[in-house]
Amino acid sequence: MSDRPTTAAGPPGRPTRRTGRLHWPAVVPFFAFLALCFGLPAGALVYGAFTATDPATGDSHATLDNVRQSLKGIYATGLGGSVQLSLICALLATLFGTLIAQAVVGSRRPALRRAVVAASGVLANFSGAPLAFAFVATLGTTGTLTRLLSLDRTGFSLYTTAGLVLAYLYFMIPLMVVTVLPALDGLRTQWREAAASCGATRGQFWRHIGIPVLLPSLLGGAVLLFGTAFASHATAAVMVGSSVPLITVQISNALAGNVLVGQENLALAMSLNMVVIALLVMAVQIPLQRRSARWLG
């Protein structure tokens, strides 16, 4: 940021007009690409969510029916189920991720830290279909652990919300570890020493200094995790199918015409609901990041 003032002046001798004219080849393709490949589908999504096409005549007209239908009955259950699952997963992953990260930061062992960071990088990317199969192989009906511990007799089933939480945490905890490590590093040792020399206990340090300073980062991480869990589709689709109502699975079913033919616009309305919720949740993160930057920047 400190180099900002020189930008206007530019290097002497070189006419800035010439370079100014030549900026566009670097920037325009980027904007054009986004407009075509992201703006166009997004526009089609919004447009389609608010229109209905008459199958007989092919005429389309504006309507709120899709949106209304997408917020009723099984689709409302699906949306609620997704929000609930994402909330549970985000909270648990924030908690466990922070605990693990703090254990790593506190140990001051570079080897341990490197191992945990590397493992987290891999595991955070281990999601989707492979993750679902790994959990089916472990805890599914004929899974290794299920047979080993006779889990089926205890009434445990992987194909429930609890099973999904267990599977989602597998990539969400590492994601939180990676996200929160820099913030925990930012908690200066001097603060801890200052608190200790004022007679504060560990608990008091965390209650009055550690948690308040970290709170924005923790909430920011939780928001990111919520978004990840909310958007994730493959793991649930492969592992539980439609037995746990989730909006992503319902959208893909509607798109594939599994439920009723001609439900594409309903799928678009459901997608729009998802985007709106994601936007609301992400909007929380922006002011938070600004606040945490003040302390941990």
Next chain:
Amino acid sequence: MAGMTTAAQPPVAPPSDRAPGQRPAPPARGRRPYGRLVVLLVAFLYFAIPVAASLWFTVDDPVKGFSLDVYTGHLVSGDMLGSLLLSVELGLATVALGLLLVVPAMVVVHLRLPRLRPLVEILCMTPLVVPPIALVAGVNTVLSWAPGLARTPFYQTLMVIQNEHFPLVLVLLYTVMSLPFLYRSLDAGLRAVDLKTLVEASRSLGAGRLMTLGRVVVPNLRPAVVSGAVLSLAMVLGEYTVASVLGYRPFAVWMVEVGIEEAELAGAAAMLSLFLTWGLLLLLTLLAGGRTRRTRRQRKTS
């Protein structure tokens, strides 16, 4: 992982310089390393068991006992290699397109058009808000307009990008989905080097724009470029939602298709994809290793 079991900390000194009359040191201080050990041990178990159990699942035959049949027999088939190859091609194309679009734009915005920076940031981050399933729902709609455009060149374009052997439409969508990764790592990279001085030096020595970009800018951003590229590649290799809705068959979709019939095979494929990601990220640390070491040293001295 060897370090995990030896996480106990050397004895802590501070209690000794505690002045008399202050509150006595809480027992928590002595208990702390055990708490940390328990956390790490539980985490290790939670993350190791599914991998170990899946590996066991794939080699444990209910009739024959231990057998590597899944790996030697069905896993490596023409079908699987075809879809894996498709995934790799899609991934490389995505990385190439993403870098071509984002690197010049971000460098120019960083150096010359700082006012555009917030706009570029917002645009690169929006794909995070639109879940893949919603994005592909929109794309599905756009593609369904094709019959109405039958007499226009748009129709040809729509057909070309849906080529079964190399679905460009997936490359385009994956590029959109990888923008947040590319933006984050490149932004961090751009903040870490004084690119302005480097570019001015290069320009004043007579280098052209492209030469400056290729010989000065990109080498200095190498770690950022590599980490963004590897993250995008890992994303593409595991992507299922978009490809399956649009009806293509890269690796993840193949895995799900075989997994419905043969659970062992799916487990083996899942392990393969885990180790593939692991290898990719290992490659990343090797390629970007020089820089991480330097920054760590800098952090220590500051």
